[in-house]
Amino acid sequence: MGVWILLNVLFLLFWPQPYARERRYLATLQGIVGEADQLRAKPASDREWQELALRTRQSLAPMVRDLEKSANSSELVRQQLLWSARDLAPRIIGPPSKERDGQERRLKQYLGSVDTTLSGL
8 A cells, every 4th residue: 555655646746747848938928928018018218128128039049949849730739839939929029019019919819828728738
């Protein structure tokens, strides 16, 4: 009985959480959107936008490299994360404009879809 309990505890401790990497990527992208929203809420300087753009590029580069390896139509979560990190998140960095607002709406839709999918797993 003790061996069975030990095996169960080890299984729970060392079994990788499904989609753990994707959850981290989602949290990173949501953080970027949050920072951009905060800067838009106040009159941010060009320097602040440039700093955010630099931090964004640095945090997204490894994520994009990883997602490009396996994102495809059968892995919709990874594909939406790739589109978000590669195509949309860098484009929302900057003062408000119609184009940025549209990109941000699409980004939030993708992130919402990913969040809903991952919450169900």
